[in-house]
Amino acid sequence: MDRNRHFQPAVYIMANHKSGTIYVGVTSDLPKRAWQHREGVVEGFTRRYGCKRLVWFELHSTMEYAIMREKQIKGGSRGKKIALIEAANPEWRDLFFELSS
Template identity: 65%
Template sequence: MKRDFQPAGYMVANKRNGTIYIGVTSNLPQRIAQHRDGIIDGFTKRHGCKMLVWFELHATMKFAILREKQLKGGSRSKKLALIEGANPRWLDLFAEICA
């Protein structure tokens, strides 16, 4: 995933079953690095959400933003099920997207 522009939706967490943040970006490796380094003040920095636990790539930013809104409007149990289905051990997927 070396492209500079690749729309993606993602979830970062502070620990397994902990606080979850849902976001959208056009450069997933760069954005997750920003979360991990605490560069940007806000929710993720305050809550220590640094682990990439789920992501999906999209063809356009429009689709990525629509999916982000859908996820943010859903229940916590649906978010947990999405993470558990793709990443049952809640591993930090950052290395996977930087490979």
């Protein structure tokens, strides 16, 4: 099995509900990481606040770019994060099931 089969740097936002608590993260395997958040298998912020809904993501060519973008988003205001989500996903749909389609 190719360990890098799913390597695709991404920045993503998880939420517990529309306009609720949000979490910004970076990963090299978005389907796996989003599943971990949904199932609560990793202790931390998303599990504590129930952020199980993938509401926004952006794919990048390298982890370096993805990490730079994550820092940029995290450094912005909550309003800017919400605007980013709502520009692409105004209903705050859970995009998890669209990852494999």
